[in-house]
Amino acid sequence: MLGLESKYAYATGRVRVLETRLLDRGRIDRMIDAPDLEGALKVLAEAGYARAQLSEKAHPVIDDITAGEEERLAALIRETTPEPQLVDFITARWDFHNLKVMLKAKLHRVPPEKAWARHGTCDVATIKRAIEGETKDLPRHLAEALSAAKAAHDLHAMPETIDIAVDREMYRYLLARAKSLGIQYLVDLVQMEVDLFNLSVYFRSRRMGRDRGFAAEAMVPGGKVSPMRLVASYEQPPEAVVASVAGTGYEALARQAAAALAEGRPLAELERLSEAVMWDRIRKARYVPLGPEPLVGYIFAKLHELKLVRLILVAKLSGMSRESIRERLRDVHV
Numbered sequence: 001m002l003g004l005e006s007k008y009a010y011a012t013g014r015v016r017v018l019e020t021r022l023l024d025r026g027r028i029d030r031m032i033d034a035p036d037l038e039g040a041l042k043v044l045a046e047a048g049y050a051r052a053q054l055s056e057k058a059h060p061v062i063d064d065i066t067a068g069e070e071e072r073l074a075a076l077i078r079e080t081t082p083e084p085q086l087v088d089f090i091t092a093r094w095d096f097h098n099l100k101v102m103l104k105a106k107l108h109r110v111p112p113e114k115a116w117a118r119h120g121t122c123d124v125a126t127i128k129r130a131i132e133g134e135t136k137d138l139p140r141h142l143a144e145a146l147s148a149a150k151a152a153h154d155l156h157a158m159p160e161t162i163d164i165a166v167d168r169e170m171y172r173y174l175l176a177r178a179k180s181l182g183i184q185y186l187v188d189l190v191q192m193e194v195d196l197f198n199l200s201v202y203f204r205s206r207r208m209g210r211d212r213g214f215a216a217e218a219m220v221p222g223g224k225v226s227p228m229r230l231v232a233s234y235e236q237p238p239e240a241v242v243a244s245v246a247g248t249g250y251e252a253l254a255r256q257a258a259a260a261l262a263e264g265r266p267l268a269e270l271e272r273l274s275e276a277v278m279w280d281r282i283r284k285a286r287y288v289p290l291g292p293e294p295l296v297g298y299i300f301a302k303l304h305e306l307k308l309v310r311l312i313l314v315a316k317l318s319g320m321s322r323e324s325i326r327e328r329l330r331d332v333h334v
Contacts, residue, residue: 011080011295018076019286019298021048023305028312032325037316041065044309062313066306067118070094073302074119080295089177089186090299092141094120095127096170099142102131103149103166104159145169152218160208164201164218171197171220185285185293189300192281194223196274199250202230202241203257203267224248238262253277275304 027047034040041061045051050068077087094117101116102124116124122139130138130146138146145166152165171194178186198219205215212234219227225248233240238258245254253273260267278300285297308329315325 006290007082008080008292008295009290011292012290014076014080015294015298019294019301022301023047023308028308028329031309031312031316032322032329034316037313040313040316049309062310062317063116063118065313066310069302069306069309070117070119073299077295077299081292083181083183083292085177085181088121089174089181090303091119091121092173092177093170093303094118095122095139095142096145096166096173098122098124098127099131099145099149100162100166102127103146103153104162106131107153107157107162108159141169141173145173156210156214158208160204164204167197168218168220172222175220175222183292183296185288185291186296189278189281189296191223192278194220195225195248195250196253196277198223198225198227198230199245199254199257200270200274202234203261203270206234206238206261207267225250249277279304 027043030043031040034043041049041051044065050065074087074091077090078084081087097117098120118124122142126137127142129135130143135143135146148169149162149165152161155161171190175187175190175194178190201215201218205218212231215234216227216231219230221227225245229244230241233244238261239255241258242251242254245251253270256273257267257270259265260269282297282300282304285293288294311329312325315328320328
C-alpha cells in the first residue's frame with residue numbers, strides 16, 4: 001500500500017513546474033505600471049493566462065480570465081490528487097463566497113453579477129433560490145451558513161455581519177473537511193486561517209463598538225488560539241490582547257493592530273500582516289520534497305495570486321493611478 005508521500009509523487013512533479021509560472025514581484029509591478037487595462041492583460045498573457053479581447057464591457061473579460069484560472073486550478077486538483085475530497089475543499093470556498101455576495105445583493109441592493117465565482121460545487125441558481133426561501137436543494141453546510149447570516153443580520157443590519165457569519169461557518173466546514181482528509185499540513189493551514197479570522201473578528205468588533213458577546217459568538221473554535229483567551233481581554237485596553245497570543249507567532253500582528261485600534265487608525269495593516277503570516281507558512285511547502293504539502297501550498301498560492309490579479313485589473317478598469325494601486329496593494333502580501 002502506497003504511503004502518503006508516494007501517492008502525491010505525480011502531483012508534486014506537476015506542481016514544481018507550475019510554481020515557476022506563478023506571478024512574481026516583477027510581473028506584478030509590470031501590471032501596475034502598464035498604461036491601461038489592455039497593457040495589464042498583455043502581461044498576464046505572457047505569464048500563461050488566457051488572451052483577452054477588450055470590448056465596451058470590460059468587467060466580463062476580467063471575470064472570464066479569473067474564472068478560467070479557477071477552472072484550471074480545479075482541473076489540476078482533479079487530475080493529480082488521490083483524494084477527490086480535496087477538490088470539494090477548494091470549490092466550497094467559492095460556494096460560500098457566492099452565498100455572501102448574493103445575500104448582500106438581496107439585503108443591501110448590491111448588484112452581484114460582477115463578483116460571482118463560477119466554479120463552486122453548488123450552482124448559482126440553487127443559491128439564488130435558497131436566498132429567496134427555497135432551500136431544499138441547498139447543501140446542508142450552506143443552508144446552515146445562510147441561516148446564521150440571516151439571524152446575525154436581523155440583529156445588526158450591516159453587510160459586515162453577513163461576511164462574519166458566513167466566514168465563521170465556512171471555516172468550521174473547512175476545518176472539518178481538512179481533518180477528514182488526514183493531511184496535517186492542510187489542517188495546520190486552516191487552523192491558522194481560523195486564528196487569523198478570530199483576531200480579525202476581535203479587532204473589527206471592537207472597532208464597530210460591538211459587545212463581548214457578539215465577538216465571542218462570531219469566533220470559530222478549533223484554531224491554535226482559544227477564542228476564550230481572546231475574549232478574556234476584550235474589555236481591557238487593546239494592548240492586553242498581545243498576552244493572549246503569546247508564543248503563537250501572532251504577537252507582532254496583535255501588537256500593531258492593537259496600536260491602530262487604540263490610536264483610531266484604520267485596521268488595514270491587520271490584513272497585510274495576516275497574509276504575511278500565512279505566506280510564511282505556505283512557502284515552507286516548497287522545501288518538502290514529496291507529499292501533499294507542495295500541492296496544497298500551490299493551491300493556496302494560486303488563490304492568492306487570483307485575488308491580486310482581480311484587484312489590479314479592476315483598478316486599471318476604473319482608471320486608478322499607479323500610485324493609488326500600489327497604496328492599495330500595501331495591504332495585500334505579494
